[in-house]
Amino acid sequence: MVRRLGGDDDEFISYRTGEYKLHYYETPTSMKFVMLTDTKTNNLRVVLHQIWATLYVEFVVRNPLSPVEHPRGLGVNNELFELGLDRFVVCFVTTS
Numbered sequence: 001m002v003r004r005l006g007g008d009d010d011e012f013i014s015y016r017t018g019e020y021k022l023h024y025y026e027t028p029t030s031m032k033f034v035m036l037t038d039t040k041t042n043n044l045r046v047v048l049h050q051i052w053a054t055l056y057v058e059f060v061v062r063n064p065l066s067p068v069e070h071p072r073g074l075g076v077n078n079e080l081f082e083l084g085l086d087r088f089v090v091c092f093v094t095t096s
Contacts (some may be wrong), residue, residue: 013045027052047092055084 015022025033025048033048059081060066066078
């Protein structure tokens, strides 16, 4: 879907409907981060990159007890990552 929307040379960053805006970030290792927001929200590509670079790498990749693979789209099952993400989003929302 991303290749079809963005094309071969262009990157897909976000998609807007009448109800929500979908923001997309794909890491160099093909890990995908998606966030749904209000339709008026600016591009969050940098924010999704920050979530990957700081929270995901710190609490999932560098944690030998946390699985890096997440089969069948179950998501990240890591309490520290979830708590950090909750705090990050709350701080981001209150400063925006």
